[in-house]
């Protein structure tokens with residue numbers, strides 16, 4: 001049986017496949033939420049799932065801000081709206097290449113719904129991460145330069161900022177995916193968003209997040225208004241490059 005067959009059977013709920021496959025293949029970004037509160041115990045389970053994710057060197061420097069207070073949510077609503085409006089005026093103005101216009105229209109309608117009902121969001125989770133100051137000695141740097149070579153070392157110097165941002169993100173997003181899957185598994189709706197980064201300083205100030213802490217997502221969570229269904233993704237055969245590109 002090839003991978004394609006295995007995956008499609010799993011998404012159809014084949015009893016021989018782990019239930020996780022059915023969860024993954026139906027984990028859509030769900031932006032329409034009911035206003036009913038989500039019990040703290042369930043939110044703790046989501047954070048537990050996130051914490052089970054890996055981090056580089058198992059450093060576990062993550063922190064999660066979980067907002068459930070309607071007053072705080074109402075304070076955040078104007079910030080959320082500014083970010084959504086900025087997105088819809090630029091990147092979000094047109095359907096991404098290859099995406100059906102009608103499908104994109106439905107997504108924008110859901111984004112606008114979420115924007116207009118943000119104050120009623122039952123819970124918002126903001127994953128944060130901060131690397132410690134690196135401990136590198138002169139001798140270590142010398143060995144680093146020997147291993148990478150002069151050109152590689154110079155290139156690393158040029159991409160250091162990107163490297164660090166990716167490295168920190170890589171310590172957070174596996175946990176975020178765990179959180180999203182756990183939400184789906186519990187019947188909760190959630191969606192990963194990152195547009196708060198356009199006003200990250202304002203979000204941090206509003207939530208008292210320390211200046212030197214980085215935020216990586218803002219994830220609204222609640223009970224779904226819509227139904228879950230299979231995700232629409234490119235076929236495996238189209239994205240795989242076996243042995244080399």
Ligand SMILES: Cc1cc2nc3c(=O)[nH]c(=O)nc-3n(C[C@H](O)[C@H](O)[C@H](O)COP(=O)(O)O)c2cc1C
Nearest residue numbers: 027028029030031111191192193194195196231232
């Ligand atoms: C890195 C990343 C950033 C995203 N940022 C946003 C965002 O800022 N706002 C939003 O509404 N959705 C955001 N999404 C959700 C995607 O739009 C969504 O997963 C994608 O359209 C597929 O939809 P589906 O999961 O419902 O199939 C983001 C997803 C990823 C992986």
